[in-house]
Amino acid sequence: xxxxxxxxxxxxxxxxxxxxxxxxxxxxxxxxxxxxxxxxxxxxxxxxxxxxxxxxxxxxxxxxxxxxxxxxxxxxxxxxxxxxxxxxxxxxxxxxxxxxxxxxxxxxxxxxxxxxxxxxxxxxxxxxxxxxxxxxxxxxxxxxxxxxxxxxxxxxxxxxxxxxxxxxxxxxxxxxxxxxxxxxxxxxxxxxxxxxxxxxxxxxxxxxxxxxxxxxxxxxxxxxxxxxxxxxxxxxxxxxxxxxxxxxxxxxxxxxxxxxxxxxxxxxxxxxxxxxxxxxxxxxxxxxxxxxxxxxxxxxxxxxxxxxxxxxxxxxxxxxxxxxxxxxxxxxxxxxxxxxxxxxxxxxxxxxxxxxxxxxxxxxxxxxxxxxxxxxxxxxxxxxxxxxxxxxxxxxxxxxxxxxxxxxxxxxxxxx
Amino acid sequence: xxxxxxxxxxxxxxxxxxxxxxxxxxxxxxxxxxxxxxxxxxxxxxxxxxxxxxxxxxxxxxxxxxxxxxxxxxxxxxxxxxxxxxxxxxxxxxxxxxxxxxxxxxxxxxxxxxxxxxxxxxxxxxxxxxxxxxxxxxxxxxxxxxxxxxxxxxxxxx
Numbered sequence: 001x002x003x004x005x006x007x008x009x010x011x012x013x014x015x016x017x018x019x020x021x022x023x024x025x026x027x028x029x030x031x032x033x034x035x036x037x038x039x040x041x042x043x044x045x046x047x048x049x050x051x052x053x054x055x056x057x058x059x060x061x062x063x064x065x066x067x068x069x070x071x072x073x074x075x076x077x078x079x080x081x082x083x084x085x086x087x088x089x090x091x092x093x094x095x096x097x098x099x100x101x102x103x104x105x106x107x108x109x110x111x112x113x114x115x116x117x118x119x120x121x122x123x124x125x126x127x128x129x130x131x132x133x134x135x136x137x138x139x140x141x142x143x144x145x146x147x148x149x150x151x152x153x154x155x156x157x158x159x160x161x162x163x164x165x166x167x168x169x170x171x172x173x174x175x176x177x178x179x180x181x182x183x184x185x186x187x188x189x190x191x192x193x194x195x196x197x198x199x200x201x202x203x204x205x206x207x208x209x210x211x212x213x214x215x216x217x218x219x220x221x222x223x224x225x226x227x228x229x230x231x232x233x234x235x236x237x238x239x240x241x242x243x244x245x246x247x248x249x250x251x252x253x254x255x256x257x258x259x260x261x262x263x264x265x266x267x268x269x270x271x272x273x274x275x276x277x278x279x280x281x282x283x284x285x286x287x288x289x290x291x292x293x294x295x296x297x298x299x300x301x302x303x304x305x306x307x308x309x310x311x312x313x314x315x316x317x318x319x320x321x322x323x324x325x326x327x328x329x330x331x332x333x334x335x336x337x338x339x340x341x342x343x344x345x346x347x348x349x350x351x352x353x354x355x356x357x358x359x360x361x362x363x364x365x366x367x368x369x370x371x372x373x374x375x376x377x378x379x380x381x382x383x384x385x386x387x388x389x390x391x392x393x394x395x396x397x398x399x400x401x402x403x404x405x406x407x408x409x410x411x412x413x414x415x416x
Numbered sequence: 417x418x419x420x421x422x423x424x425x426x427x428x429x430x431x432x433x434x435x436x437x438x439x440x441x442x443x444x445x446x447x448x449x450x451x452x453x454x455x456x457x458x459x460x461x462x463x464x465x466x467x468x469x470x471x472x473x474x475x476x477x478x479x480x481x482x483x484x485x486x487x488x489x490x491x492x493x494x495x496x497x498x499x500x501x502x503x504x505x506x507x508x509x510x511x512x513x514x515x516x517x518x519x520x521x522x523x524x525x526x527x528x529x530x531x532x533x534x535x536x537x538x539x540x541x542x543x544x545x546x547x548x549x550x551x552x553x554x555x556x557x558x559x560x561x562x563x564x565x566x567x568x569x570x571x572x573x574x
Contacts, residue, residue, distance in 0.1 A: 010482060040482035046502040051523075056502065060484055292480045292510050299479070320505045327518065329509050372505075374514030383512055403514055407456045411425065411465050 001026040003305055004088060004096050006078045007104035008032030010040065010291055011272030013059050014298030015102050015305070020069045022306040029096060030066065031088075033077045033105075036128050042291050044131050045155050049162035054128060078105065083248035083265035100267045100305040103244070103255055104298065107237040107273040107289050112147070116209030121216050122231040125156045134230065140164035142229035145218045147206050149176040153234035154189070154323050160232070161198060161324060168199040168226055170206050170218075180319050180330050184346060185353050185369045192326045192351055206231075237289055239274040252276055254287040259311045261301040269305055271297035280314030280383065281332040281364065288315055316383055320375075326351055327372050332382045333357055333365035340364065343399040354399045361392040361416070366402075377406035384409075389416035418492040420551045421530070421538060423466050427545035430457055430464035434537035434546055441536035442526070452515075452528045453537045453546075466546055468537070469494070469515040469528035477527065480510035492551070493530045501525055 003019050005012045008030055016030045032038055036054065043057035055061070066073050076093035081101065088096045109124040111117055123133050138144050142165050146153055149171035160167050171178075175186025176193070190200045205221040209231055218226040239254035248265045250256045255263055255270035257277050262269050270277075272294035279286045293315040303310040320329040336342055336357045345354040350370065357365040363381040381388075381402070386409035388395065395405055408414050435451035443450040453468035475494045478486040485500035486507065496516075503523040507516045516527045528535075530548075538548040 014479075042482035042504050042506065043502050046504070052502055056483065056500070059482070061500065291482050291506055292476075295479050318509045320509045322503070322505065325520070327505065329505075331509070372508065372518050374517065375508055376511035376516065377514035379509060380512030380514065403454075404456055404458075406514065407465055407467055408458060413458050413461050413463060413465070 002097065002099045003028050003102070004098035004100070005030045005102040005104060006088065007102075007106055007272065007274070008034075008038040008073070009104065009106050009272060009294060010059060011106075011294040011298035011301075012102065012104035013038050014295050015104060015271060015302040016066075016071045017069060018299050018302035019306055020071060022302065022308060026306075027072070028070070029072045029074055031074045031076055031078065031090065031093075031096075033075070034127060034129070035075065037073075039128060040291075041126065044125065044128070045159035047128075047131050048125075048134060048156070048159035057128065078243045080243055080245075081247035081249060081265075081268070083268055086267070098267070100269065102301055102305060103249070103263070103268065103270040103274055104272045104294075104301075105240040105243075105274050107239050107287075109233065110236045110238055111233070112206075112235045114206055114209060116211075116216075117233065119209055119211070119216065120213050121211070121229065122209055122233060124233050125152070126237075134232065135163075138163060138165050138230040141166065143168070143227050144230045144232065145170060145206070145216075145226050145228040146232045146234065148234035148236070149173075149190075149200065149202070150234065150236060151177055151180050151319055151321060152237070154321055156232060156234055157193070157198065158322060158324050161196070165230075168228075169193070169201065170204050170220055171200070171202045172205050174203050176200065176202070176323075177321065177328070180321070180334075181328055181367055181369070182335065182355065184344075184355070185328060185330075185367055188348065188351055188353055188369055189323050189326060189328060193324060196324045198324070237273070239276075239287055239289075241274060256285070260304045260309060261297060261312055262304065267305075269301040271301040278312060278314035280316045283314065288317055290317070290319060292318065316379060318379060326370060328367070328369045329372075329375055329378070330367035331365055331378045332363075334367045335365070337364055341396065343396045345399045354402075356395060356399045356402070358388075358392060358395075361388045362386065363388065363395075371400070374403040374406075377403050381406055381409065386410065387414070387416045389414040418551045419548055420471060420492070421468065421528075421535060422547045422549045423468075424545050424547075425463065425465040427543045428455065428464040428466055429543055429545075430455055431542065433540045433542065434466060437536040437540040438528075441531050442529075452517075452526060466537075467515075469511075470513060471528075471530070476510045476512060477507035477516045480506045482506060491530070491533060493533075494527065495529045496525055496527060498522070498524050 039057040076090040079089040144165040176189040208219040250264035254276035273289040343356045352370040391405040435448040438451040501524045
């Protein structure tokens with residue numbers, strides 16, 4: 001049995017390890033497109049800020065990890081898949097035959113259609129190669145413009161500030177992280193960043209980038225003309241599915257999968273950023289490009305590939321972000337559900353915010369700013385669907401009693 | 417033999433000596449806010465519930481860590497390696513029990529590490545509400561039951 005895994009991010013690596021656990025004899029080939037050993041994009045900001053070296057971003061630290069598990073690592077990009085012949089054509093290595101195939105090719109940054117986006121000095125911040133470029137281009141005191149204050153933009157933001165650059169952030173939405181946090185939270189974060197000396201322009205768009213290596217000019221829709229040594233583009237990501245045209249594998253926004261993470265083609269599965277899989281909160285099929293989901297998918301896809309049918313009940317959307325020391329998180333249906341109720345604690349001066357969303361007496365979503373203690377119980381309550389009974393009323397009055405509510409619900413100290 | 421903290425809330429009197437012992441052992445200070453075990457006081461019910469990491473088998477925190485900074489010891493304890501932890505906090509939202517926390521002063525996450533095999537909370541507990549014992553005992557299997565309730569399917573073999 002030969003399992004081929006395309007993509008060596010968290011989904012691919014976890015899948016390869018899980019397959020080995022389940023079957024000591026099968027042949028496993030892990031195909032990664034980049035020159036480095038499998039690493040974590042999540043760790044890139046800490047590389048930029050100088051907290052770690054490149055080795056610190058690696059998913060596994062033991063140099064012989066993949067050899068020890070008899071996982072064959074191949075550096076190449078997938079050119080095409082023929083799901084009838086069960087072959088993968090690779091760019092940079094010999095084509096492969098597979099018995100089962102996992103598509104875990106992740107996503108790539110979007111290049112918005114802005115004039116000058118391809119100039120030298122304009123970079124995404126997605127790969128180790130990107131981070132080397134950024135570190136080479138921008139030095140302490142240089143002016144840097146960051147396009148996008150979504151989740152990725154906001155994570156890079158902190159790293160750029162730690163590099164000592166003069167930073168301006170340009171975000172099209174009306175607040176920071178508009179797809180992760182509500183307006184109270186997003187504006188609180190904006191105010192926090194501005195108080196730390198970062199210029200944050202919201203409801204603004206970069207219209208044109210001009211100039212050359214010696215310096216760039218950035219024209220913003222509000223009329224500002226910004227000088228920049230470097231422009232970092234963080235305008236979202238999209239699944240890497242282009243190589244699947246004519247493969248027989250159905251795609252939409254991502255690779256379409258069923259509840260076993262199997263695609264429309266026989267013995268082909270998908271996992272991670274590239275898969276359009278079930279969202280636990282909505283029950284809908286969606287691309288959820290976050291680390292914990294990649295790991296879940298990788299694990300489950302491997303079980304199914306190894307012949308241990310394991311359905312995926314859906315993943316919970318969740319994010320955590322540290323923006324210059326202000327920590328925010330959101331979970332599930334943080335924007336609320338129809339017919340639901342909402343409890344809020346707002347402390348603008350203290351930069352603290354907690355919002356809980358209920359459906360009946362069950363927690364379905366939440367977000368927090370400046371509050372981190374036991375924050376995981378938010379996931380616990382949403383995912384278990386515990387009926388909170390009288391604790392729901394307590395939380396409506398005092399949302400900060402969330403951990404108590406979780407312990408009460410899980411230990412049977414509730415009156416439903 | 418795998419050992420674990422076996423907690424019997426029925427025996428807890430809410431004295432919170434475990435919290436003091438934990439903070440002293442882990443952080444070198446008597447400060448309950450730095451404790452990795454917490455006693456919840458449900459005074460309306462006259463119940464106290466000590467609460468800490470259950471060291472679950474296929475731990476969510478461990479699986480979610482993007483840089484493999486949480487590993488399992490021979491005793492089954494999930495420990496954070498400060499030299500590898502980058503402080504991304506993904507484990508703090510992934511743990512459905514909320515028992516991995518971010519420590520802003522070090523930039524790393526902290527969780528119960530069983531004090532390296534001699535947990536201070538169990539040693540100090542005057543009523544045996546917290547006992548360091550063989551995992552086969554009933555208390556632990558109850559904790560595992562909660563763990564299963566929060567299962568997304570990702571821990572099918574847990």
